[in-house]
Amino acid sequence: MLEDIKTLRKAPREEYYVPGHRTCAGCGPALQYRLVAKAAGANTIFIGPTGCMYVANTSYGCGPWAVPWIHAQITNGGAVGSGIEAAYKALIRKHKTDAEFPNVIVMAGDGGSSDIGIQALSGAFYRGHNLLFICYDNESYANTGIQTSPTTPYGAWTTFTPAGPVSPEGKKLFPKDLPKIMSHGHPELKYLATASIAFPVDLMNKVRRGLNAQGPSFLYIHAPCPKGWSFPSEKTVSIAKLAVDTGMFQLYEMTEDRRFKVTYRPKELKPVEEYLKLQGRFKHLRPEHIEKLQNFAQRRMQEVGIEITLLSS
Amino acid sequence: MSFKEVPFAGTVPSPKRENEGMVTGNWRTKRPVLDKDKCTDCLICWISCPDACIDQSTTGLAFNLKYCKGCGICAEVCPSNAITNVPELDYAD
Amino acid sequence: MGVKKRISGCVAVANGVKLADVDVICSYPIRPYTGIMSELARMVADGELDAEFIHGEGEHAQLSVVYGASACGARAFTGSSGVGVTYAMEVYSPISGERLPLQMAIADRTLDPPGDFGSEHTDALCTRDQGWLQGWSSTPQEALDMTLMWYRIGEDPRVLLPQYSCQDGYFVSHILGEVEIPDAAQVKEFLPPYKNHHVLDVRRPQIIGAQIEPAMGPPLQYQRYQAVEGARQVIKQAHAEFAGIFGRSYDPFVEEYMTDDAEAAIFIQGAHAETAKTVARRLRNLGEKVGVVRLRVFRPYPTQEVRLALSKFKAVGVVDNSANFGIAGSSGVMLTEARTALYNLGDKVKTVGFVGGLGGEMITHDEFYRMFAKLKEIAKNGKTDRDGYWLPFEL
Known part of the structure; x- marks a missing residue:
């Protein structure tokens, strides 16, 4: 059992995602990787489907993990994780290894989770493998140069959703709600939560609860991307915090009772515009587009039970 | 790199404390500098560093400049303004 | 000595997999290879074979599951036919590139169109240049023997490559032939336990499948090329030893x-x-x-x-x-x-x-x-x- 971390001071000092990787300065996904690895500890195997956290971490034939790591295709993180979990189960049962059963963590981007990788993710959860699947959401296909993914917000600029006279808002579609897709319909699901790099202790504890759950667990981590979202590298954590404080991202968890439990309620909910205006990807938006995003945030909050008292801007 | 130096199937041992195959300190244009008098040792900068470049030493927090990319998150999140980003050109090294 | 039975190519392969004491199996139904998996599922359910039997959500998943399993040191098996073989295409090269000696049985079937179940070697031949070993059997007996032979050859430390064990759909997979099923002691003598030196183990952490700098590309591809080329010698040796232990001999090539x-x-x-x-x-x-x-x-x-x-x-x-x-x-x-x-x-x-x-x-x-x-x-x-x-x- 991995114990809850009570305070920042009690967080493990050991690093398993060590310095020395080619992620951008101020990379949100890199920060969440470090926190996940720290929380999981030494008895962990990471599966890295193609995405930023494969490309930017392993270039030049090396990587920053102090624990075992294996590449998976962008399509198949859930299936490769299933095979690893099954192998350890079989090898331990048949006395072919004396290793302890490891924490099996799939670290997939939003494309590898919500788009091309969703079949493998769903298959693994349906079958009940004992693994933690993490979607680090930087809301785009970022390592290929910022293309829209199903979790890219409405109104965001990407190289595949440029704003122009015909489509003034850039991206026209609203994003898939991956944690909701995963939260119901997989009977074997043992734990599900959302987390943010702006709430590191909460994030690490959710990793540990997921690993303790002894079954398929899903963690959806909001991880801002300075390059893809166009903001200065020092703002990564502040923007992640603003996403939560404006309701654009909601923090909650779900255990086996299948009910959402909000784990953080913003004391004073800020208008989404405060979040949008710091990011170049939204700079073309007109008031009517911003209103749509405000409504979107309110709908998402209501769905998980966050009451809305909006501060006027 | 010659043929003999390529490991079997490209598989390499995991690094222990740092990945020397990708030293990133030379990316930095601004260097974080800590004012120890202002530092309350709250560890928010430590936990917020994507590159694990802030070490908790016996004499207080220390920056690992071999890998620090100079993103500036540490200064941004510090609640007591104890970290300043100083241009690298101000340093001789 | 083994026992003689009249069985199909599918059941023959399942017997080979059981004798090889495979640890992880991943299935997905498609005719005609499905018979192999049904027989293996029965063996697992009846306690004849101790293995994780995983229902993949498609052929792509099948190959991905055994990739992960083999990378942990488990002996792994999967299979497919027809468009199932091509659906998994993405995963073949990573498996041979990471040098994971798992086995896939292919009972041949046409690709679509024509939408029929008939046998054609087109499916398996599409995979021929993915860095795997590949062979065809023409009888159920040979299909069983090839299952054992390929594990032995593919897992040889000089080779470490995955293997396609192919048979014609229906003509072999579903037609009964007299098959001598070897006994476990013979197989134990022929097929040592699978040991790979680069596996996922927290006691010896390694990074498998990292991206490379371009200069590492040619030597890495050359390694795989040499492994496939070098397998010829091991194939000959394994066939000779097979004949000695089981009393059945095949010309290797x-x-x-x-x-x-x-x-x-x-x-x-x-x-x-x-x-x-x-x-x-x-x-x-x-x-x-x-x-x-x-x-x-x-x-x-x-x-x-x-x-x-x-x-x-x-x-x-x-x-x-x-x-x-x-x-x-x-x-x-x-x-x-x-x-x-x-x-x-x-x-x-x-x-x-x-x-x-x-x-x-x-x-x-x-x-x-x-x-x-x-x-x-x-x-x-x-x-x-x-x-x-x-x-x-x-x-």
Whole structure:
């Protein structure tokens, strides 16, 4: 059992995602990787489907993990994780290894989770493998140069959703709600939560609860991307915090009772515009587009039970 | 790199404390500098560093400049303004 | 000593997998290979085999599951047919690139269209250059033996490569043949436990499958090339030891049938070779100098052995049971590769391609008679007027 971390001071000092990787300065996904690895500890195997956290971490034939790591295709993180979990189960049962059963963590981007990788993710959860699947959401296909993914917000600029006279808002579609897709319909699901790099202790504890759950667990981590979202590298954590404080991202968890439990309620909910205006990807938006995003945030909050008292801007 | 130096199937041992195959300190244009008098040792900068470049030493927090990319998150999140980003050109090294 | 049973190619392979004490199996249904998985599921349910039996959500997942399992040091097995084989295409190269010696059985089936269940080698041949070992059996007995043989060869520390164990759909997979099922002690002697030195183990953490800098590309690809090429020696050695332990022997690469003093021969792989042999035997009774050469291993392609076997004939008819559209020689992969093997001999041996049995049709006795007649004509005239014939339309 991995114990809850009570305070920042009690967080493990050991690093398993060590310095020395080619992620951008101020990379949100890199920060969440470090926190996940720290929380999981030494008895962990990471599966890295193609995405930023494969490309930017392993270039030049090396990587920053102090624990075992294996590449998976962008399509198949859930299936490769299933095979690893099954192998350890079989090898331990048949006395072919004396290793302890490891924490099996799939670290997939939003494309590898919500788009091309969703079949493998769903298959693994349906079958009940004992693994933690993490979607680090930087809301785009970022390592290929910022293309829209199903979790890219409405109104965001990407190289595949440029704003122009015909489509003034850039991206026209609203994003898939991956944690909701995963939260119901997989009977074997043992734990599900959302987390943010702006709430590191909460994030690490959710990793540990997921690993303790002894079954398929899903963690959806909001991880801002300075390059893809166009903001200065020092703002990564502040923007992640603003996403939560404006309701654009909601923090909650779900255990086996299948009910959402909000784990953080913003004391004073800020208008989404405060979040949008710091990011170049939204700079073309007109008031009517911003209103749509405000409504979107309110709908998402209501769905998980966050009451809305909006501060006027 | 010659043929003999390529490991079997490209598989390499995991690094222990740092990945020397990708030293990133030379990316930095601004260097974080800590004012120890202002530092309350709250560890928010430590936990917020994507590159694990802030070490908790016996004499207080220390920056690992071999890998620090100079993103500036540490200064941004510090609640007591104890970290300043100083241009690298101000340093001789 | 083993026991003799009348079983299908599918059940024969399942018996091979059980004897190999496989740890992780991943299934997905598609005809005709499904019979292998149904039999394995029964074995697991009845407690005859202790393995994790995982229902993949598709063939792509099947290959991905066994990739992960093999990377932990588990002996892993999967299989497919037809469009299932091509659906998993993305994952074949990562498996051989990470040098994971798992096994996939393929019971051949046409790709779509034509939407039928019939056997064609087209599916498995699509995968031929993915860095795997690949061979075809023509009887249920050979299918069982190849299962054991491939694990032994693929897991050899000098090789460490995945293996396709192919058999014709229906003609082998669903037709009963007499099979001697070896006993476990024999298999234990032949097949040591799977040990790979680069596996996922927290006690010895490693990074598997990292991206590289371009300069590492050529040597890494060369490593895989050398592994496939080097497998030839291990294949020979394993076949010799197999014969010693099990008392059944196979020519490792090419099997020759009635080729002594033959002037014309059919060169073929898989179950249709058995039909060709029957026709060759009848023609021999009539005094014709004909024979059959059956290819057993397609990857690594036994260039020397094929050259040696075929160079003694005046005319060789290469049978392709696969659909290739627009290929050099207008026939199939079997023809182009056989011609490459023979190329340096100049024009001594005349070769011609015969495409037959597509969509799962039989290649009939009558068709083989026509092929032999064409070869006789070519041998007599010393020339060919075209590269290939699609049967039955063009011959």
